[in-house]
Amino acid sequence: MPAIEILTASRLPPLYFDRLKTDYVVHERLHDTDPAALQAAAPRIRAIAASGESKVPGELMARLPRLEIVSVMGVGYDGVDVAAAKARGVMVTHTPDVLNDEVADTAIGLMLCAARQLPAADRYVRAGQWLNGPMPLARKMSGSRLGLVGMGRIGKAIAHRALAFGMSIAYTARSAKAELPYRFEPSAKALAAASDFLVVITPGGAGTRKLIDAEVLAALGPKGILVNVARGSVVDEAALVEALTSGKLGGAALDVFENEPNVPQALIDLPHVVLAPHIGSATRETRQAMADLALANLKAHFEGRPVLTAVPELRAAKA
Ligand code: 8YV
Numbered sequence: 001m002p003a004i005e006i007l008t009a010s011r012l013p014p015l016y017f018d019r020l021k022t023d024y025v026v027h028e029r030l031h032d033t034d035p036a037a038l039q040a041a042a043p044r045i046r047a048i049a050a051s052g053e054s055k056v057p058g059e060l061m062a063r064l065p066r067l068e069i070v071s072v073m074g075v076g077y078d079g080v081d082v083a084a085a086k087a088r089g090v091m092v093t094h095t096p097d098v099l100n101d102e103v104a105d106t107a108i109g110l111m112l113c114a115a116r117q118l119p120a121a122d123r124y125v126r127a128g129q130w131l132n133g134p135m136p137l138a139r140k141m142s143g144s145r146l147g148l149v150g151m152g153r154i155g156k157a158i159a160h161r162a163l164a165f166g167m168s169i170a171y172t173a174r175s176a177k178a179e180l181p182y183r184f185e186p187s188a189k190a191l192a193a194a195s196d197f198l199v200v201i202t203p204g205g206a207g208t209r210k211l212i213d214a215e216v217l218a219a220l221g222p223k224g225i226l227v228n229v230a231r232g233s234v235v236d237e238a239a240l241v242e243a244l245t246s247g248k249l250g251g252a253a254l255d256v257f258e259n260e261p262n263v264p265q266a267l268i269d270l271p272h273v274v275l276a277p278h279i280g281s282a283t284r285e286t287r288q289a290m291a292d293l294a295l296a297n298l299k300a301h302f303e304g305r306p307v308l309t310a311v312p313e314l315r316a317a318k319a
Pocket residue numbers: 013050051052053073074075076077099278280281
């Protein structure tokens with residue numbers, strides 16, 4: 001049987017990319033690098049391999065007449081046009097659950113970094129400033145109020161950890177989840193007004209674009225801290241910069257940005273803002289588990305078995 005041919009949608013993490021190259025014939029980002037070569041290979045390409053940040057528009061799928069599956073290494077798949085995939089009978093899979101602990105750990109770490117100013121403390125010692133006197137006092141996280149924008153699998157894992165810090169927990173989501181012991185707020189603004197820390201962990205995409213806007217940030221207030229471990233698109237970045245520079249918002253810790261890997265200079269220039277390069281799931285253990293699952297989905301599909309983790313919109317279609 002001829003080897004199965006695959007297109008990569010963007011640069012992929014090596015743990016995924018290297019294994020793909022072992023198991024398949026990989027066409028690397030031809031739509032970006034060599035459209036003529038893509039046209040030549042298109043009739044043979046049966047899969048697209050993507051990461052959580054990849055863009056897989058309907059227009060790209062339309063150029064691949066034999067496309068059967070898009071396998072995303074990531075829980076987020078907001079860059080994939082799932083409606084177009086569904087219309088063409090193309091399966092889309094992602095890698096939920098295996099990264100819940102990691103992203104929740106990152107969220108708690110960023111909260112502590114923003115509250116206790118740990119990156120600034122490190123810089124303080126290295127710069128020899130301690131010799132001139134102690135660092136300005138930080139603020140306490142334990143016992144404060146946490147608001148979660150999004151209460152899916154990762155949101156629950158963050159809440160679980162926050163309980164150990166004695167935090168009170170509220171959330172907003174599309175609907176209240178009666179089975180959870182946490183307070184539901186009907187909007188991000190109402191939640192922000194009642195929170196010390198607002199942690200964003202909701203899917204990206206059109207439904208949540210700029211959900212965290214100037215009004216929400218003002219409601220969080222001059223003592224409030226915003227933490228984003230979801231997608232940059234969920235926060236109005238210009239409004240965030242304005243709120244931070246004018247003092248309407250107390251602080252922020254950000255793992256994701258509107259136009260990665262470009263971070264606005266205004267954020268880089270704010271010393272009390274904590275910045276990370278989209279590392280929510282970035283440990284060897286977790287990225288390995290994500291790559292294994294993304295590969296297992298491809299393998300199952302091409303062996304004629306049901307995929308393991310179809311995206312929710314396509315789960316019914318799979319059954
Ligand atoms: C990764 C992510 O950056 O899972 C997601 O949705 O954003 C991240 O865990 C990425 O997708 C790794 O491929």
